[in-house]
Amino acid sequence: MKLRPELLEKYVFSRVGVRDPRVLVGPSYGEDSAVVDLGSGKLLVAHIDPITGAVENVGWLAVHVACNDVAVRGARPAWIMPAILLPEDAGEEAIDTITRQIDSAAREVGVMVIGGHTEFAPGVDRPIIATAALGILEEGRYISTSGAEVGDVVLMTKRAGLEGTSILATDFREALLERGVEEELLERGARFLEMISVVKEALLLARMGADSMHDPTEGGVLGGLAEVAYASGKLVEVWEERIPVAEETRVLCEALEIDPLKLISSGTLIATLPPERAEEALEALEREGIDASLVGEVREGRGLLVHRADGRSELVGEYVEDELMRLWSELGR
Amino acid sequence: MKLRPELLEKYVFSRVGVRDPRVLVGPSYGEDSAVVDLGSGKLLVAHIDPITGAVENVGWLAVHVACNDVAVRGARPAWIMPAILLPEDAGEEAIDTITRQIDSAAREVGVMVIGGHTEFAPGVDRPIIATAALGILEEGRYISTSGAEVGDVVLMTKRAGLEGTSILATDFREALLERGVEEELLERGARFLEMISVVKEALLLARMGADSMHDPTEGGVLGGLAEVAYASGKLVEVWEERIPVAEETRVLCEALEIDPLKLISSGTLIATLPPERAEEALEALEREGIDASLVGEVREGRGLLVHRADGRSELVGEYVEDELMRLWSELGR
Numbered sequence: 001m002k003l004r005p006e007l008l009e010k011y012v013f014s015r016v017g018v019r020d021p022r023v024l025v026g027p028s029y030g031e032d033s034a035v036v037d038l039g040s041g042k043l044l045v046a047h048i049d050p051i052t053g054a055v056e057n058v059g060w061l062a063v064h065v066a067c068n069d070v071a072v073r074g075a076r077p078a079w080i081m082p083a084i085l086l087p088e089d090a091g092e093e094a095i096d097t098i099t100r101q102i103d104s105a106a107r108e109v110g111v112m113v114i115g116g117h118t119e120f121a122p123g124v125d126r127p128i129i130a131t132a133a134l135g136i137l138e139e140g141r142y143i144s145t146s147g148a149e150v151g152d153v154v155l156m157t158k159r160a161g162l163e164g165t166s167i168l169a170t171d172f173r174e175a176l177l178e179r180g181v182e183e184e185l186l187e188r189g190a191r192f193l194e195m196i197s198v199v200k201e202a203l204l205l206a207r208m209g210a211d212s213m214h215d216p217t218e219g220g221v222l223g224g225l226a227e228v229a230y231a232s233g234k235l236v237e238v239w240e241e242r243i244p245v246a247e248e249t250r251v252l253c254e255a256l257e258i259d260p261l262k263l264i265s266s267g268t269l270i271a272t273l274p275p276e277r278a279e280e281a282l283e284a285l286e287r288e289g290i291d292a293s294l295v296g297e298v299r300e301g302r303g304l305l306v307h308r309a310d311g312r313s314e315l316v317g318e319y320v321e322d323e324l325m326r327l328w329s330e331l332g333r
Numbered sequence: 334m335k336l337r338p339e340l341l342e343k344y345v346f347s348r349v350g351v352r353d354p355r356v357l358v359g360p361s362y363g364e365d366s367a368v369v370d371l372g373s374g375k376l377l378v379a380h381i382d383p384i385t386g387a388v389e390n391v392g393w394l395a396v397h398v399a400c401n402d403v404a405v406r407g408a409r410p411a412w413i414m415p416a417i418l419l420p421e422d423a424g425e426e427a428i429d430t431i432t433r434q435i436d437s438a439a440r441e442v443g444v445m446v447i448g449g450h451t452e453f454a455p456g457v458d459r460p461i462i463a464t465a466a467l468g469i470l471e472e473g474r475y476i477s478t479s480g481a482e483v484g485d486v487v488l489m490t491k492r493a494g495l496e497g498t499s500i501l502a503t504d505f506r507e508a509l510l511e512r513g514v515e516e517e518l519l520e521r522g523a524r525f526l527e528m529i530s531v532v533k534e535a536l537l538l539a540r541m542g543a544d545s546m547h548d549p550t551e552g553g554v555l556g557g558l559a560e561v562a563y564a565s566g567k568l569v570e571v572w573e574e575r576i577p578v579a580e581e582t583r584v585l586c587e588a589l590e591i592d593p594l595k596l597i598s599s600g601t602l603i604a605t606l607p608p609e610r611a612e613e614a615l616e617a618l619e620r621e622g623i624d625a626s627l628v629g630e631v632r633e634g635r636g637l638l639v640h641r642a643d644g645r646s647e648l649v650g651e652y653v654e655d656e657l658m659r660l661w662s663e664l665g666r
Contacts, residue, residue, distance in 0.1 A: 003451050007428065015432040016446040017396075017439020020411065026447050034447035036412060038469060040373040046447060048414040048465050052454035063350075078353065079369060081381040083416075083463040095340065099348040106350020113349040114359050114367035114379060118336050121385035123459040130416040130450075130463035132381050136371060 002218045005029055005318045025073075029318070030145040030214065030227030032069040035137075043137040045075040050130040056170075057193065058127045059084075059101030064196045065217075065266060066133035067109045071199040072213040072269065074143040074206030075135035079114040080106065082131045085121040098127060109199055147212035148232035152272035154296035155281065156243065157201045160221040164263030164324055165249040166193035172256065172327070179255040189248040198269040201290050208281040210271040219320030220262040224270050225296075226304040230318045235301025236272075240309045242295040258323035261306075272298050335551050338362055338651045358406075362651070363478040363547065363560030365402040368470075376470040378408040383463040389503075390526065391460050392417075392434030397529045398550075398599060399466035400442045404532040405546040405602070407476040407539030408468035412447045413439065415464045418454040431460060442532055480545035481565035485605035487629035488614065489576065490534045493554040497596030497657055498582040499526035505589065505660070512588040522581040531602040534623050541614040543604040552653030553595040557603050558629075559637040563651045568634025569605075573642045575628040591656035594639075605631050 003012070013027045024043070025035040033047040047069040051062045059082075067077035082102055086094050095118060106113055111133070168176070169189035176186060198215055205213060212232060216224020221243060229236035245253075245260045253260040273281060278294060285292040304316040336345070346360045357376070358368040366380040380402040384395045392415075400410035415435055419427050428451060439446055444466070501509070502522035509519060531548055538546060545565060549557020554576060562569035578586075578593045586593040606614060611627060618625045637649040 003428070007425065008451070011425075011428045011432045012449070012451060015436035017413075017436055018443050018445055020445040020447075023412070023445055023447050026445065027449060032448070034412070034414065036447060038371065038375060040375070042371060042373070042375070044377070044467070046412070046414060046465070046467060048416045048448060048450055048463070050416045050418060050450055050452070050454070050463065052418060052452065052456060079356070079367070079379070080350075081367070081379060081465060083381045083383045085383060085385060085461065085463075092340065092344075095336070095344045099344045103348035103350055110351050112351055112353040112356055112359070114353075114356050114369060115365070115381060116345070116360060117381055117383055117463075118341070118345055119383070119385065121383070121461070123385060123461065124457055126456040128418065128454070128456065128461070130381070130383065130418075132379070132414060132465035134377070134379065134467075 025144055030231035033073045035073060035142045041138060041140045043140060043142055045070050045073045045135045045137060048130060048132045050128060052128050055126055057101065058129055059098035060105040062129035062131045063102055063105035063109060066131035067111060068198045068215045070133045070135040071202035072215050075137045076203060077109055077111050077133050077135045077199060079134045080111050080131055081115040082129050083116060084118040085124050085128045087124055087126065088120045088122060090120065094127060109197060143206055143210055143213045145212055145214045145228055146231035148228050148234050148272040148298045149211045150234060150298055150300055151275065152211050152298040153275050153278045153294050154236060154238060154298065155271045155273060155292055156221065156295050157269040157290050157292045158195055158267055159244045159246045159249060160268060161249045161260040161263035161265050162192045162195050162267035163265055165189045165252060167324060168252045176252060176255055181251060181255050185248055185251055189252055196267040200288060201269050201285060204284055204288060205271045205281060208284060209277045210273045213269060213271045216265045216268055216270055218264050218322040220265045220322060221268060222261045222306060222316055223320035226316050226318060226320055228270060229304045233302055235299040235303055235305060236296060237299055237305045238296030239307045242293060244293050256327060258327060262320055262323045264322050264324055358477055363564035366406045368406060368475045374471060374473045376473060376475055378403050378406045378468045378470060381463060381465045383461060385461050388459055390434065391462055392431035393438040395462035395464045396435055396438035396442065399464035400444060401531045401548045403466045403468040404535035405548050408470045409536060410442055410444050410466050410468045410532060412467045413444050413464055414448040415462050416449060417451040418457050418461045420457055420459065421453045421455060423453065427460060442530060476539055476543055476546050478545055478547045478561055479564035481561050481567050481605040481631045482544045483567060483631055483633055484608065485544050485631040486608050486611045486627050487569060487571060487631065488604045488606060488625055489554065489628050490602040490623055490625045491528055491600055492577045492579045492582060493601060494582045494593040494596035494598050495525045495528050495600035496598055498522045498585060500657060501585045509585060509588055514584060514588050518581055518584055522585055529600040533621060534602050534618060537617055537621060538604045538614060541606065541617060542610045543606045546602060546604045549598045549601055549603055551597050551655040553598045553655060554601060555594045555639060555649055556653035559649050559651060559653055561603060561605065562637045566635055568632040568636055568638060569629060570632055570638045571629030572640045575626055577626050589660060591660060595653055595656045597655050597657055
């Protein structure tokens with residue numbers, strides 16, 4: 001579970017050691033990747049992300065999730081370093097499986113594992129991988145969560161709640177079968193994880209002039225949009241009926257009574273860009289086979305305003321609790 | 334517990350995704366930090382290290398341990414990213430303590446926290462921190478574990494088993510008191526952890542023309558020397574009586590019947606350098622208040638040859654099991 005913004009502010013963002021003027025983006029609300037000016041026009045983009053909740057695909061996921069956050073800065077992820085912690089009773093085959101997955105995901109994204117650490121660690125009951133991902137921007141321009149401009153349109157790729165759909169279909173399989181969801185639909189939902197990489201669309205939208213980009217994770221699409229809004233100090237206004245939700249996601253969410261827009265959504269990319277670039281961006285994404293939708297606008301103000309399909313409007317705060325967290329605490333893990 | 338070299342070879346070093354010609358040092362035996370050529374004479378030095386076994390100083394340790402590995406490449410550590418995983422029942426005060434420690438260690442080393450991640454994670458029963466550390470070399474030259482040259486002298490700083498002494502004095506306190514070790518000596522031993530940073534001496538020895546440097550962790554000074562020897566494809570010959578061991582370390586090791594030279598030794602730096610540079614290097618270290626000793630020589634051949642004080646000679650293999658691991662498995666944890 002991510003920390004709430006007020007705790008991050010109090011304990012994390014203020015305790016950064018020696019401030020370095022070369023650091024253009026450091027620890028701050030909604031910004032996951034750091035940007036450092038190396039001189040000679042080169043910017044280093046760096047990120048670290050742990051995977052703690054998964055078992056089956058942990059190696060594969062770790063690579064994609066870390067690389068996504070480098071790509072949303074507009075940088076091609078290039079190098080990764082996974083720190084792999086295994087339970088002390090895990091066997092050699094656990095290492096075998098995980099490093100195969102890492103190798104395979106690294107080939108998919110086109111990155112090299114340049115370092116890392118593997119150990120059997122006391123105090124962990126499942127594999128945990130913290131992965132650092134690095135990339136270089138050669139032209140001095142980077143994209144941040146906080147760069148949304150008044151007048152921008154809000155674009156999102158793929159569908160809402162992609163990662164969450166896969167988690168629901170796997171972790172809540174029994175409960176969903178009991179509630180009459182068909183097995184075949186669960187299987188399709190579980191495969192949504194395959195769409196987790198946003199590297200291709202992020203690099204494309206960076207070239208298309210995106211002002212801000214963000215990879216919504218916990219808190220889902222609305223959590224991600226709120227981070228763009230509050231980090232940018234703007235009002236983001238979106239319409240629920242324009243936000244695409246896959247049939248599989250809708251069925252699972254209805255069965256469990258959760259909101260697909262607040263369901264963890266790695267695999268979706270949020271970008272804001274000047275309206276005159278929107279058409280071209282949508283066409284370019286389509287040529288790459290990536291669905292995308294215009295879901296809202298950026299205005300003067302501050303916060304996230306959601307116009308629901310039923311006519312109600314909702315002002316969303318800085319922190320959106322993920323529906324999955326609520327579900328876990330209600331149903332037990 | 335670190336992986337044995339044959340497992341690293343089989344499952345880790347061969348599974349690196351897409352090989353990148355800019356990577357000058359990637360995953361390989363004895364090399365902890367990666368080196369990447371960024372062009373314009375700039376080299377990126379990058380490392381990741383988890384702390385899994387400590388509770389009290391975990392934040393402070395995480396920063397120093399990660400920065401040490403960047404410094405042994407001759408690069409000043411500049412930026413760090415800690416991924417902090419806390420047990421789900423840890424309170425706000427755990428975050429408070431850890432981020433204070435991180436801030437304080439970062440100030441000691443002179444680095445900035447540029448990113449990171451903090452979460453309450455399922456599946457961990459103690460705080461775990463995986464820290465990525467980064468630095469830049471501006472002049473294109475880096476130092477590696479594998480750079481030892483025939484004719485070099487082998488230098489080590491401080492004493493053997495520093496980190497291990499502190500762990501013994503804390504984790505085996507009761508057993509040591511029972512065996513008649515004095516409380517005051519235990520307290521002095523516990524404070525050896527304060528010497529854990531090798532950043533100052535590593536940067537100094539890099540300027541003094543070191544051919545190779547290495548930060549011995551698990552397996553102690555002999556483990557570290559073996560890594561230098563095998564990674565360099567040379568014979569390293571050392572004399573036990575020249576390797577300084579603190580009185581506190583000697584007493585604790587005798588009481589527990591363990592070898593101080595195979596006791597985890599973060600805080601010690603191993604370097605090899607041309608003999609004509611040795612005198613000047615020792616003087617420069619002394620001016621900085623850092624003890625150092627010449628403990629051996631690099632010759633043609635392969636492996637680590639240790640001449641023990643009792644007249645026996647021992648050829649040490651690629652992997653040295655740490656005495657602490659042996660002790661934990663004998664006494665239970």
